[in-house]
Amino acid sequence: xxxxxxxxxxxxxxxxxxxxxxxxxxxxxxxxxxxxxxxxxxxxxxxxxxxxxxxxxxxxxxxxxxxxxxxxxxxxxxxxxxxxxxxxxxxxxxxxxxxxxxxxxxxxxxxxxxxxxxxxxxxxxxxxxxxxxxxxxxxxxxxxxxxxxxxxxxxxxxxxxxxxxxxxxxxxxxxxxxxxxxxxxxxxxxxxxxxxxxxx
Amino acid sequence: xxxxxxxxxxxxxxxxxxxxxxxxxxxxxxxxxxxxxxxxxxxxxxxxxxxxxxxxxxxxxxxxxxxxxxxxxxxxxxxxxxxxxxxxxxxxxxxxxxxxxxxxxxxxxxxxxxxxxxxxxxxxxxxxxxxxxxxxxxxxxxxxxxxxxxxxxxxxxxxxxxxxxxxxxxxxxxxxxxxxxxxxxxxxxxxxxxxxxxxx
Numbered sequence: 001x002x003x004x005x006x007x008x009x010x011x012x013x014x015x016x017x018x019x020x021x022x023x024x025x026x027x028x029x030x031x032x033x034x035x036x037x038x039x040x041x042x043x044x045x046x047x048x049x050x051x052x053x054x055x056x057x058x059x060x061x062x063x064x065x066x067x068x069x070x071x072x073x074x075x076x077x078x079x080x081x082x083x084x085x086x087x088x089x090x091x092x093x094x095x096x097x098x099x100x101x102x103x104x105x106x107x108x109x110x111x112x113x114x115x116x117x118x119x120x121x122x123x124x125x126x127x128x129x130x131x132x133x134x135x136x137x138x139x140x141x142x143x144x145x146x147x148x149x150x151x152x153x154x155x156x157x158x159x160x161x162x163x164x165x166x167x168x169x170x171x172x173x174x175x176x177x178x179x180x181x182x183x184x185x186x187x188x189x190x191x192x193x194x195x196x197x198x199x200x
Numbered sequence: 201x202x203x204x205x206x207x208x209x210x211x212x213x214x215x216x217x218x219x220x221x222x223x224x225x226x227x228x229x230x231x232x233x234x235x236x237x238x239x240x241x242x243x244x245x246x247x248x249x250x251x252x253x254x255x256x257x258x259x260x261x262x263x264x265x266x267x268x269x270x271x272x273x274x275x276x277x278x279x280x281x282x283x284x285x286x287x288x289x290x291x292x293x294x295x296x297x298x299x300x301x302x303x304x305x306x307x308x309x310x311x312x313x314x315x316x317x318x319x320x321x322x323x324x325x326x327x328x329x330x331x332x333x334x335x336x337x338x339x340x341x342x343x344x345x346x347x348x349x350x351x352x353x354x355x356x357x358x359x360x361x362x363x364x365x366x367x368x369x370x371x372x373x374x375x376x377x378x379x380x381x382x383x384x385x386x387x388x389x390x391x392x393x394x395x396x397x398x399x400x
Contacts, residue, residue: 038324039324040324041243041323041324041325043241043243043244044243044324119322120322121322121371122319122320122321122322122371122374123241124238124239124240124241124244125241142375155388157380157385157388157392158392160372160376161365161368161388161389161392164364164365164368164371164372165361165364165365165368167368167371168361168364168365168367168368171321171322171364171367172360172364174322175342176360180357185357188355188357188361189361192357192358192361192396195395195396195398196392196395196396198395
């Protein structure tokens with residue numbers, strides 16, 4: 001994004017670090033961290049490396065995030081919070097229709113993230129305190145799946161299977177070299193959810 | 201398993217390390233490693249810690265395994281190889297019956313492992329060479345799911361969803377404080393697979 005071979009702009013910090021508007025810096029830190037966590041692993045990624053990748057000083061990173069945990073927590077929350085918010089808008093629909101619509105939306109969120117951060121749900125670190133908010137939000141989303149499934153006549157286990165079916169696109173993104181276009185995959189998973197429910 | 205408060209047996213190595221029959225040592229190393237990988241994480245677990253946990257010298261561990269990668273590879277392969285072998289015995293059945301039977305068996309394998317090692321499928325390290333054999337075997341199992349699903353009239357995506365539904369018990373083991381008894385869960389997942397297929 002910077003052009004290191006051209007003349008350095010006036011006012012460029014001596015260390016070569018970039019100055020970015022706060023919102024941009026925050027987004028770039030999250031994006032670089034997501035790429036590094038997903039490709040190298042969480043344990044193997046330091047805040048120093050994230051700062052280097054963004055092209056800012058490590059001190060600037062700490063201005064935006066207290067530590068590496070906070071960066072991961074925000075990334076993880078971004079995989080569930082939109083669907084949780086969206087679910088609140090579905091109360092006027094029939095349970096099966098609401099479930100179909102939620103699965104479609106949720107799969108869209110998981111596919112649209114530039115890095116497949118959901119693969120980090122399995123990290124043992126997620127059980128620790130910095131990720132309590134993420135765990136609560138993911139459990140709240142799971143509860144919505146279960147309650148819509150129950151309202152549509154499905155069992156608690158079926159609710160669990162449908163929640164897993166939606167999250168399974170994380171594994172598909174990780175494992176398959178090609179995926180159908182997002183909207184086709186969203187349709188297919190949402191339709192499959194209704195088959196699990198036993199609906200037509 | 202040893203009894204440190206009783207008198208040390210004659211011939212006990214001076215360091216206090218245990219001497220175990222080769223097969224027992226191998227099993228104990230795998231079991232200790234699985235527990236540590238699943239609870240602390242793979243990156244945070246050293247071969248020294250695994251050896252300490254078993255109560256053997258690190259040199260003894262290296263007699264059985266060349267490195268930490270080889271231990272993880274063997275653990276991962278043990279989550280897919282039994283189902284792959286079992287799948288070869290199903291050719292006399294109808295595709296839907298074979299699929300139901302395979303899902304039931306595969307879920308049983310994933311639930312019976314003393315540690316939930318499948319959560320490590322998402323490690324970035326899995327893309328590296330020491331895990332090539334595991335990846336091949338898991339892809340072979342995925343191909344069986346896809347081909348049985350296709351033979352039973354389902355789409356490639358449905359085959360993928362059914363494969364994901366079986367592996368989803370790994371996430372359920374990780375996330376849920378209580379699970380149904382294994383045989384009930386095996387039945388429920390296998391029945392759900394047939395619903396995904398659109399069969400009765």
